[in-house]
Amino acid sequence: MTISRKIRKVFKSRPIIQGADVHLMQVFGHREIPLFDPFLLLDDFRSNNPDDYLSGFPWHPHRGIETITYVLTGAVEHGDSMGNSGRISSGDVQWMTAGSGIIHQEMPKGDPNGVLEGFQLWANLPAAHKMMDPRYQEIRSDQIPILRLDNGIRIAVICGTVEGVTGPVSDIVIEPEYIDVTLPAQTAYVHPTKTGHTVFAYVIAGKGYFCGEKKPFSYESEGRNDYDLEVPPYLGNGTLALFEDGEEIAVSAEDEGIRFLLVSGKPIGEPIAWRGPIVMNTQEELRSAFDELQKETFIKKGTG
Template identity: 35%
Template sequence: MRVIQRFSALAAMDGDGVNISRVSDFEQLRFDPFLMIDEIKSNDEQDFIGGFPPHPHRGVETFTYIRKGGFEHRDQMGNVKPIRAGDVQWMSTGRGVVHSEMPLADANDGLHGFQIWLNMPAKDKMRPPIYQDSTQCIKPQQSNEHGATLTALAGHWGFNHSLEFIDGPIQGLAGEGAIAELTLNEHGYGTLNLERYHTAFVYIYQGEIHYVDEQGLRETSGEGQLLLLDAVELCHFQAEACGAGLLIFAGNPINELIVQMGPFVMNTQAEIDQAVRDYQQGLFGQIE
């Protein structure tokens, strides 16, 4: 596989003092339609106990995947859901959502999860919000004989030249976005064909993978690194001795300039200013 660029997650803090690792690009939009990947990974509840009290969003889609522990989600649409290990959740916030995400009281073994942001096309930014989750779904998987297992989280996926495709429990992400998890055992490997997409990248949350760069040199990347890929090239993922866990992202660029301020992602500064006024005037609603 051809790696175009490599990024490293940076330590950040959000919500009520939640420690996260973040890769984002709101300016050059190199991950378009994706904007940001936040990872929470800690066995110390002090890193996440404050959670994310009520806050707004407009013009952005949020996709949450929990691997360990969980959050309780509440929003002004009346959704109250525990999102636990193995669950995914998607909000296409459109003209406005107010929600909170607070650690579950019975999730006392630490927390490991991700929140991914996607841009929305300008034509959809003021539509009514949409909420979906996978709490009642079984996420489809495909495994091969080489120690690799692909779990579809969103979108449409094929694995290892299989003629059978699997669909994630969430469909309809902006930019035809698709998200999957790939786990590799010791020296495991698997192959994905992503040529139908213009954007493809992988985020490594565990272990290491190796690949050959454009100069023919062998490179290794590990936890907290994001590899932007050439989607035209066949993507071959090979783990080292410690195995690996990856999130794989694919989609098609929206190709629109954006303006971002905190939880709002719009196309002009005037639209950002309007979002702030609307929220301050209570037009987003409130959590009951």
């Protein structure tokens, strides 16, 4: 008998200011450790106001993590300490492994109407890989396979394998799956998941029900007032469901359909020492990393 996952907890994205005064929505972050292990942070940077994002993220370091940037509308221009530079645009993905250390910048650009839509996910690296060589996997939209099912369901496979279709991002330590799923109105979908993996779904359009759950108070919700009788039973735009363990998840769309990012990964289960853009295992390692920044010995991999 297949074990279906249930909703463990629901989170609503919350406003936050990062970088050089960039206004965005954060879905989970430092205060949620270790619920999302191996994932650390998910930012939603959708806006139609250039004042929210044009100041961007000037030069800053990373060590011990991977950042996954997925752009739906607009673009993000980037450069780094290894001499790389480029631009990811609508439908593109950048999977950056910071490893032993990288210094880079990310500058968002809206489309001709000033619209920017995208998401950045941080994934932790286990201790044995925190000092690996930094690298980029830059994936163009036409390299991401689209799976279309008979009932009109569309799945963009960024990482992992869905019904024999494998995404272009490969050789990632935490064995992740990252897919962009769209269900038309009044359709349902069941997706197999690896037992023992952390799995979450972040709704980016429409609304629907996950795990057959239609009772609004049957799961814990971050920041919810228990006396609020207006809590909807469905999950809508800007809402994330973190699931309990199991072999599959089920989702059904309402009248307007639903679009969501489905992400999973193998938990690391190690201590986390996190300050700003650097994530290590101990406070001593963290202090050492910031000392190296001051001494300009942070970068271990030469330019190329």
